[in-house]
Structures are given as C-alpha cells and as structure tokens.
Amino acid sequence: MDMQNKPHRVLLCKLRHHGDVLLATPVAGAIKHVYPDCEVDMLVYQETADMVRNNRQLRRIFTIDRNWKKQGLLKQAACEFRLLTELRKQHYDWVLNLSDQWRAGILAKLCGRQSAGIAFQKRNNVLWKFCHTFLGKDLGNEHHITQHNLAVLDPLGFSLDHYHPEVRLDIGEADRLSLQNKLSGLGWQGEDYVLVHPGSRWVFKCWDDDKTTELLQRLSDSGENIVLTAAPDQRERRILEQVTGRLKITGNTKLWVLSGSLNLCELAAAIDGAKLFIGVDSAPMHMAAALDKPQVVLFGPSWVSRWRPYSDKASVVWAGDYGSLPHPDSINTNDERRWLGAIPVEAVWQAVQEKLGRLQSEIEHDSGNV
Secondary structure: OOOOOOOEEEEEEEOOHHHHHHHOOHHHHHHHHHOOOOOEEEEEEHHHHHOOOOOOOOOOOEEOHHHHOOOOOHHHHHHHHHHHHHHOOOOOEEEOOOOHHHHHHHHHHHHHEEEEEEHHHHHOOOHHHHHHOOEOOOOOOOOOHHHHHHHHHHHHOOOOOOOOOOOOOOOOHHHHHHHHHHHOOOOOOOOOOOEEEEOOOOHOOHHHHHHHHHHHHHHHHOOOOEEEEEEHHHHHHHHHHHHHHHHOOOOOEEEEEEOOOOOHHHHHHHOOOEEEEEEEEOOHHHHHOOOOOOEEEOOOOOHHHHHHHOOOOOEEEEEHHOOOOOOHHHHOOOOOOOOHHOOOOOHHHHHHHHHHHHHHHHHHHHHHHO
C-alpha cells in the first residue's frame, strides 16, 4: 500500500466473544501510534460492546445484535441494511476485518476504500480474497492472539518495531462509582481485597468447586478479604452458591459476593480495585491483564500460548502439567467435564502466595522510600 495516503478513518471488525474483542484493541493502538490523528471505529456484537465502550482510542462503536435473526427475515434484512448504510456514510479509508465470518468479510468489501483481513486457512478461497484488498498471514497457535490480530497490518506496510502492543480497557468514573455503591451496600468500607472469578460460560474451563472452596478458605484464613464475582449466567452463579455454602469466614476477614450483579464495566472496576485477581481461562482474565493486575489463572485444554493473559504479571497454572488433556482443536465446548480438576490446590496456593508475597515486598519497599 502507498503509505503516502494516510488513513483518516478506519473501521475494525471483531465479531467474536468478549475476550476476543478486548484482545483486538492493540490494533487500534497500533494505528493511533503510527497515525495519531486517524479516527478509529469498531464493529462488534452488541453484547460485547462494553469491553470497548470507554476506550478513548475509539471514536464510535457500531454493533450487531444477534437477536436480529430471531425477528424474521424481513426484520433482519432491514436491520442489516440500516447498519450497512450507516457504515458506508462514514467513508472509511480502511476496513480491517479481524473476524472469519462472511458477514464481516462482505462488510469490509462494501464499507471501505480498501480492506484487509486475515488469510484464515478455512477461508482459503477466491471469494474471501475478493472481499479483501490485502490479507495478513494466519499465524500459528504458538503466537499470542494479539500478534495474530496485528498481522492484519503487515500488508499495509506498518512499521511497529518500536510499538509495544497494549490491550486497553478504560473504565468510566460512573462505572467506578456504581461498583463502589454495590460493594458498600454489602458492607465494604474501602478494605483491600483479592477478587476471585471462578466461573466460565464453558464448564470444561472451570475448576472443581471443592478445590475452589479450599483455596478461598486458605485465603481467608491467611487474613485476605475476598470479593467473589460471577456473570449472570446460571451455571456461574451456581458455582458461587456451592462455594459460599461451604466457606467458613472467621476472624477479621470479610467476603463480599457479587453474583450476576455486575455489568462488564463494573466488573472491570472491581478487578481494577483488587490487589490480586484469581480466575480461569475466560474474559475476566484478559480484563485483569489489560488493567495490569497481578493474577493467578488456571488453564485447561486451550492453546495456552495463544490465549494466556497478555501480561508479565500473570502466573498460569496449567492442568496439562498434572494430567492428560484433550487436544485444544478437538474440544467440544458443551463438554461438561471439568478438565481443570487435575490441578491440585497446593499448586494454585503456591502461585497465590508468591504473588501476595511480592505485593507485600513492594509495599514495604515503597514505605521505606517515603
């Protein structure tokens, strides 16, 4: 591409899950790094929009509602046409498609002066190439997903030698205040806390409830306050019910449970206020990484190299070190088996103690320099 023609407005398309949307933000950062005055918009599924709602690098967020297809063919066609019309009004110089859906490919073709996508192996055909002016390389699973997303910029001639990719999650003050009000309603008075989010929308990514309970009991017994969170999903909330029913909080430590009561922006504020995050391979893990929070995360049969937290403050405890796991590409997302069950409590507890010990050392070091 002739880089003399600087882009004035760019659209990023990422039609995937919550974590995927968040992990696409380094592409916006790279564009702003090279072209600070360029306006960047994003197209995402409506339910994932909160992940980028407050992102100060983005001008506008456009959304697709998955419920359109449930409203009848004519209604869906009308909604799709309105979206297409609105996108074309923006006069995008580039549309960068980070998704593998045909819908995103067609929009990239129709809504930008030029378009770029990824040469996904399953889209190795003439039509996919027709939808995109340029195609970046589909990197292997040994590369983190952030690098995979940034590959869309390679054919555009970007020089990112001095750019450090950053997953960005901005938090609005209204969301911080809303979170504080909800915690205060549970008796929180500004105490520090460890935030634990044990659930995932997929059961195969969850740890055993009894092991989660034992870990939380050790945290409480060692003097740590705990905030427990869960998404509105019924299965995630059931995990919290099982765990809290077994916990015995004694002494001066406290437990605050926010089960299905936070939106994504409030959850981000809760994670940002924590001294440590503990979770599994799910969106909150990526949120903690974006917020530069120390974390301990449990991984099962996923590509760890591709999906681990994009942070040097994360400790990953992988179930594959303690038992056999199915190949990541063979996983059925409806699998009800808890593949993280092979991970012993002691392994997680050691990682948690290491993080808490390092935090305490940093506090003592800072106090000594005052």
